[in-house]
Amino acid sequence: MQQRQIAFLIYPDMTPLDLIGPLQVMKNLESLGPFDVVTVGERLEPVPTDVGIAMQAERTFEQVPEPFALLIPGGLAGPIKAIANDRLMAYVRSAGRGAQVLGSVCTGSLILAAAGLLEGRSATTHWTFLDHLGRLGAVPVRKRWVEDGNVITAAGVSAGIDMAIALVARLAGNDVARTIQAIVEYDPEPPLGPIDWRWVDDAKIGPTLLESVTPALRDILSGKPELAAKLFP
Amino acid sequence: MQQRQIAFLIYPDMTPLDLIGPLQVMKNLESLGPFDVVTVGERLEPVPTDVGIAMQAERTFEQVPEPFALLIPGGLAGPIKAIANDRLMAYVRSAGRGAQVLGSVCTGSLILAAAGLLEGRSATTHWTFLDHLGRLGAVPVRKRWVEDGNVITAAGVSAGIDMAIALVARLAGNDVARTIQAIVEYDPEPPLGPIDWRWVDDAKIGPTLLESVTPALRDILSGKPELAAKLFP
Numbered sequence: 001m002q003q004r005q006i007a008f009l010i011y012p013d014m015t016p017l018d019l020i021g022p023l024q025v026m027k028n029l030e031s032l033g034p035f036d037v038v039t040v041g042e043r044l045e046p047v048p049t050d051v052g053i054a055m056q057a058e059r060t061f062e063q064v065p066e067p068f069a070l071l072i073p074g075g076l077a078g079p080i081k082a083i084a085n086d087r088l089m090a091y092v093r094s095a096g097r098g099a100q101v102l103g104s105v106c107t108g109s110l111i112l113a114a115a116g117l118l119e120g121r122s123a124t125t126h127w128t129f130l131d132h133l134g135r136l137g138a139v140p141v142r143k144r145w146v147e148d149g150n151v152i153t154a155a156g157v158s159a160g161i162d163m164a165i166a167l168v169a170r171l172a173g174n175d176v177a178r179t180i181q182a183i184v185e186y187d188p189e190p191p192l193g194p195i196d197w198r199w200v201d202d203a204k205i206g207p208t209l210l211e212s213v214t215p216a217l218r219d220i221l222s223g224k225p226e227l228a229a230k231l232f233p
Numbered sequence: 234m235q236q237r238q239i240a241f242l243i244y245p246d247m248t249p250l251d252l253i254g255p256l257q258v259m260k261n262l263e264s265l266g267p268f269d270v271v272t273v274g275e276r277l278e279p280v281p282t283d284v285g286i287a288m289q290a291e292r293t294f295e296q297v298p299e300p301f302a303l304l305i306p307g308g309l310a311g312p313i314k315a316i317a318n319d320r321l322m323a324y325v326r327s328a329g330r331g332a333q334v335l336g337s338v339c340t341g342s343l344i345l346a347a348a349g350l351l352e353g354r355s356a357t358t359h360w361t362f363l364d365h366l367g368r369l370g371a372v373p374v375r376k377r378w379v380e381d382g383n384v385i386t387a388a389g390v391s392a393g394i395d396m397a398i399a400l401v402a403r404l405a406g407n408d409v410a411r412t413i414q415a416i417v418e419y420d421p422e423p424p425l426g427p428i429d430w431r432w433v434d435d436a437k438i439g440p441t442l443l444e445s446v447t448p449a450l451r452d453i454l455s456g457k458p459e460l461a462a463k464l465f466p
Contacts, residue, residue: 017257024250027284039286046279046289051260053272056279056287144422156418166424177425182438185359185389187428188421189377191399192410195420205415
């Protein structure tokens with residue numbers, strides 16, 4: 001069976017849990033099947049993340065031109081900076097068009113959509129950015145993860161773990177997915193229970209977050225005024 | 234109110250989700266209270282992890298001598314190499330003795346126990362290493378996370394997210410914990426349901442894993458024969 005290359009995109013100021021959740025799950029595929037799971041970035045040097053710690057990709061764009069799967073983490077300023085980076089977007093377009101699986105976590109789907117890869121596709125993102133995703137041509141769906149043809153997108157941050165287990169089940173079967181779930185001991189017990197969305201709405205957490213970050217995000221796109229006006233009207 | 238420093242230990246070959254899960258949760262404390270959340274390592278250079286990607290700490294041991302909280306991720310070969318590293322263990326002992334919160338994820342608790350910090354304490358670890366934890370003087374408990382006085386320990390890998398939310402609730406209250414839970418959208422939906430432990434037992438996943446790694450782990454401790462005999466009899 002042919003080796004299948006699964007590439008996770010690394011870029012500055014991303015949210016590391018968006019990446020590390022699914023990467024920790026999917027790396028196990030290497031010992032259980034014909035998979036090569038790698039991280040890919042513009043350069044082989046550490047880039048900052050939104051929690052302070054820096055991370056370094058294993059391969060450059062040139063070294064992974066045609067991955068079987070391309071998976072893109074999100075963030076807050078990070079993905080907007082990525083959208084403003086022509087070289088990164090050229091890679092997402094070329095690698096993404098040829099990929100048999102195209103995926104994202106959180107606002108990583110904004111990068112896919114800005115690259116023109118989600119036109120008319122059902123997709124999801126962090127709950128605070130569903131409208132933004134729609135403005136870029138995708139059909140936003142509020143679910144933990146969404147599958148539409150070869151596209152699989154996860155909701156915010158920690159949702160990448162659920163998405164990755166679903167993707168493993170599709171690529172390698174339920175027994176492999178169950179084995180990996182046991183290895184990463186994914187048996188969640190949120191101490192305060194699931195998210196109480198009514199409490200979240202009442203506390204105005206979404207509007208407060210968006211209000212505080214939108215001006216800075218709009219500024220990042222000052223070199224792309226059309227896109228800025230579309231995303232942050 | 235005095236600034237409280239929360240330090241996450243970084244070391245070679247650790248399991249990055251053990252670190253990034255709780256770090257992504259707890260970093261949010263900085264904007265919500267008097268907290269400084271940092272990563273600390275022996276040197277300021279990238280270290281490899283068990284999924285390939287390299288990570289770089291923000292501070293050295295010398296720069297964070299007396300953290301308010303010390304939190305230690307786990308791994309497979311990584312924590313055993315850490316136990317064999319006298320300089321790292323000296324830091325864990327000195328920073329750990331003074332810390333008001335001492336925590337771990339997965340086999341990070343083996344490092345705490347090997348440092349003599351879990352003597353007679355109830356604690357947990359990855360489900361495959363509960364016996365090993367007991368051999369180092371702790372009282373192993375099979376739970377998602379365990380609190381015993383100032384010590385809080387999580388089960389394997391992804392359990393660090395649950396533990397971190399519990400710790401945030403203790404340090405900053407339930408409303409802050411709920412807010413952060415919404416920001417990282419921790420509303421788990423494991424695609425195949427919770428772990429089916431009977432299936433895991435029948436598939437012999439634990440014994441198979443331990444059998445395949447134990448000789449290599451024992452070799453790492455060849456310079457500490459007493460400890461090797463105790464941990465891997």
